[in-house]
Amino acid sequence: AQSVTQLDSHVSVSEGTPVLLRCNYSSSYSPSLFWYVQHPNKGLQLLLKYTSAATLVKGINGFEAEFKKSETSFHLTKPSAHMSDAAEYFCVVSDGFNKFYFGSGTKLNVKP
Amino acid sequence: DTGVSQDPRHKITKRGQNVTFRCDPISEHNRLYWYRQTLGQGPEFLTYFQNEAQLEKSRLLSDRFSAERPKGSFSTLEIQRTEQGDSAMYLCASSRPTAASSGNTIYFGEGSWLTVV
Numbered sequence: 524a525q526s527v528t529q530l531d532s533h534v535s536v537s538e539g540t541p542v543l544l545r546c547n548y549s550s551s552y553s554p555s556l557f558w559y560v561q562h563p564n565k566g567l568q569l570l571l572k573y574t575s576a577a578t579l580v581k582g583i584n585g586f587e588a589e590f591k592k593s594e595t596s597f598h599l600t601k602p603s604a605h606m607s608d609a610a611e612y613f614c615v616v617s618d619g620f621n622k623f624y625f626g627s628g629t630k631l632n633v634k635p
Numbered sequence: 636d637t638g639v640s641q642d643p644r645h646k647i648t649k650r651g652q653n654v655t656f657r658c659d660p661i662s663e664h665n666r667l668y669w670y671r672q673t674l675g676q677g678p679e680f681l682t683y684f685q686n687e688a689q690l691e692k693s694r695l696l697s698d699r700f701s702a703e704r705p706k707g708s709f710s711t712l713e714i715q716r717t718e719q720g721d722s723a724m725y726l727c728a729s730s731r732p733t734a735a736s737s738g739n740t741i742y743f744g745e746g747s748w749l750t751v752v
Contacts, residue, residue, distance in 0.1 A: 557740070566639075566726060566743040567678070613677050620739055621666065621691070625677035 525550045527616045529626035537634045542586075542601040544629045546614035549595065556597045557615040558588055561628075567613065573597065574619070584608070609633045637661065639744035641727050647750045648717055655713045656747045660729030667710050668741060669702055670726040671695065678726055684710060717751045724748050 530545040548554060555574045559567040571582025578590045588599045597614060614626040640659040648654050660667050665686050670678035681700070683691045686707040696702075699717075704710040714721055725748075728741040 555739070559743070564746075564748070566641075566745040567728075569740065569742065572740055617739065621668075621683055621685075623668075623680070623741060625679075627677050628675075 525554065525616050525618065525622070525624050527614050527624055527626040529612075529614050529629050531629050532627065533630045533632065535632040535634060536604045538606055539603050542599070542604045542608065542631065544599040544612050544614075544631065546597045546599065546626060547595055548597060548614070548616045550616055550618075552618070555617040555619045556588075556590060557617065557623075558582065558586070558597075558599050559613045559615060560610050561613065562610045570599070570612075604631075604633045606633050606635065639727055639729050639742055641725075641744040641747045643747060644745060645748045645750075647752060650719060650751055651716055653713065653715045654717060654749060655711050656725050656727075656749075657709060657711050658727030658729075658744060659709045660727070661731075661742060664729035664731045664742075665707065666730045666732075666739070666741075667704055668728040668730075669710070669712050670728065672724045672726055672746070673722075681712075681725075714749070717749075719751045722749055722751045 526549045528547045557572050558570040561567045571580045573580045573590045581587045586601045611628045611630050617623045642657045667684045669681040672678045680693050682702050684704040699715045702712045724746040726746045728743045730741045
């Protein structure tokens with residue numbers, strides 16, 4: 524069985540400070556992992572994807588995530604937050620084919 | 636690629652009415668997915684098509700819901716006799732065939748908001 528736990532429902536940072544959004548996954552085999560971002564009243568946009576190549580994955584808008592098998596984690600980071608990063612972020616685990624399991628989301632607030 | 640397109644973006648309907656949403660996937664994407672997202676929750680899987688074949692349906696998809704993809708291109712999701720609990724955003728996503736080693740990636744549309752009053 525596969526599942527995702529996003530450890531924080533809300534994260535608040537100041538503009539210019541680092542962002543850390545935490546995700547732990549459970550998978551019975553080698554998973555594909557994703558982060559998506561959703562701005563208010565919008566669809567989900569793919570930020571980045573891990574599929575068993577490099578464990579450090581770089582995505583769009585300066586985000587990156589590190590796959591740590593020993594910790595079953597796939598945390599999303601960004602060195603310096605921008606106001607435009609305020610949105611909801613979803614961690615997703617997949618069997619690599621057609622099943623995608625979403626976390627409950629983390630709302631990121633960026634303070635000026 | 637032109638992105639996944641959904642129509643309408645917003646729909647307000649009275650309880651008991653039928654509604655239909657349309658999704659146009661990215662061209663050459665043979666897989667199409669419908670998800671439902673309620674406020675404060677992540678998307679929940681509803682159904683999945685490969686070409687015109689509906690290969691999987693969630694238990695969330697009650698008999699009031701029907702999805703079609705008649706020519707393997709666009710898809711429709713119809714909800715009959717709407718209930719207030721159907722109020723949600725309905726998201727469509729699509730993906731292209733990929734090798735197992737590279738993993739399948741789904742690309743979402745902007746969603747269709749349904750409000751049942």
